[in-house]
Amino acid sequence: MQFEGNDITINGINTRYYEAGQPHKRAMLLLHGGFGAAQLHWSGVLEHFYEYYVIAPDLPGYGGSAPLPSMRIADLVTWAHDLLEALGLDDGRDAGRPADQVLIQGCLLILQALFIDIEDLLGSKQANLFESDMANSLMQWRFPQVGSKKAVSNLLTIDPLATQVPPWEEHHLQRLLEEMHRLGKEAFGNANFTQRSLEAIEDLSNQEQQTFMSWLSMSPSGKLWR
Numbered sequence: 001m002q003f004e005g006n007d008i009t010i011n012g013i014n015t016r017y018y019e020a021g022q023p024h025k026r027a028m029l030l031l032h033g034g035f036g037a038a039q040l041h042w043s044g045v046l047e048h049f050y051e052y053y054v055i056a057p058d059l060p061g062y063g064g065s066a067p068l069p070s071m072r073i074a075d076l077v078t079w080a081h082d083l084l085e086a087l088g089l090d091d092g093r094d095a096g097r098p099a100d101q102v103l104i105q106g107c108l109l110i111l112q113a114l115f116i117d118i119e120d121l122l123g124s125k126q127a128n129l130f131e132s133d134m135a136n137s138l139m140q141w142r143f144p145q146v147g148s149k150k151a152v153s154n155l156l157t158i159d160p161l162a163t164q165v166p167p168w169e170e171h172h173l174q175r176l177l178e179e180m181h182r183l184g185k186e187a188f189g190n191a192n193f194t195q196r197s198l199e200a201i202e203d204l205s206n207q208e209q210q211t212f213m214s215w216l217s218m219s220p221s222g223k224l225w226r
Helices: 038-049 073-086 101-122 124-140 149-155 170-188 194-203 206-218
Strands: 004-010 013-020 027-029 053-057
Touching (some): 013 073, 027 073, 038 053, 101 170
Antiparallel strands (some): 004 013
């Protein structure tokens, strides 16, 4: 097996990727660490993946790939998702499928708890700023069912355990976790608010809490909340 280099434009940004093997085989995505191009990291072990169709992109800002406007974890997750979709490697099993309901509910409970915490400790002016900034971010990232600031206001007041939650996918939740942490840290000046916000998931059943916390501990943006 040998790598063949190609370029693809994703959301207006060039990505260099290398492929090897037959496209009809099961796909394997290899993401390198450190510096340099993907080919330098993976060529030496390629022989072990002969049963797969291998895709190894240069991470944004490395090798032949242009950097993203923002290199936050959630943005990299979205980039990887969009790359697979652009290459036709998303087989449809997860594409467009909402995350598990309990994960969406847990994230909404944390969002509401953080908003209330800001309002109680910092006042309504700071809370309104948080709500406005969050609305702008969710609309910019085209979150499903978030087409206006009024929709975000509604998310801050609904009972997510008694109301149908928006059909957000995993990458939406990663962005939400990161943005909540960023705005919360801007408001309080530190990250000490995270534990208070996480207490909101106690509204979930014990089993649901375990499910949510297990997911959070393994999610890319979850480390911000641990």
